[in-house]
Amino acid sequence: xxxxxxKKIMFTTNRENFDVVLxxxxxxxxxxxxxxxxxxxxxxxxxxxxxxxxxxxxxxAVAPPTKSSKTRIRNFATLYWQSRNRxxxxxxxxxxxxxxxxxFPSAIAPTSAAEPLLSEIRLSEQExxxxxxxxxxxxxxxxxxxxxxx
Numbered sequence: 318x319x320x321x322x323x324k325k326i327m328f329t330t331n332r333e334n335f336d337v338v339l340x341x342x343x344x345x346x347x348x349x350x351x352x353x354x355x356x357x358x359x360x361x362x363x364x365x366x367x368x369x370x371x372x373x374x375x376x377x378a379v380a381p382p383t384k385s386s387k388t389r390i391r392n393f394a395t396l397y398w399q400s401r402n403r404x405x406x407x408x409x410x411x412x413x414x415x416x417x418x419x420x421f422p423s424a425i426a427p428t429s430a431a432e433p434l435l436s437e438i439r440l441s442e443q444e445x446x447x448x449x450x451x452x453x454x455x456x457x458x459x460x461x462x463x464x465x466x467x
Contacts, residue, residue: 331367342398349445393463408434409459419455
């Protein structure tokens with residue numbers, strides 16, 4: 318359910334906000350995100366969650382190895398639609414060279430030294446039409462790498 322405010326619309330969940338941001342994206346981008354969300358929502362080792370960062374983003378995380386309340390979940394990927402640049406920005410816990418081996422040669426290191434994820438790639442609408450299976454495989458590798466660091 319949506320709550321309305323005179324100046325802006327406020328959403329009841331971060332997922333609703335994410336969905337609204339994607340409404341204006343090309344169909345190929347929406348299908349790309351849906352493929353990733355459906356894949357990882359079926360995986361009991363992955364936590365799919367959303368934040369209001371970048372107007373709404375998708376985050377994929379692994380649960381901590383123990384149930385300690387002091388241990389936080391760790392994101393192995395963050396993805397969002399950059400409407401101004403018309404690309405999907407994906408950050409992952411793989412290095413650019415590891416992503417190059419997985420057929421993402423355009424991967425670069427994030428510009429911020431504080432960024433905990435090791436690489437980022439930008440995917441155009443055209444690329445979103447064809448790379449979903451390859452992107453899911455790369456995301457799975459990022460998850461495995463993060464689990465191995467626990």
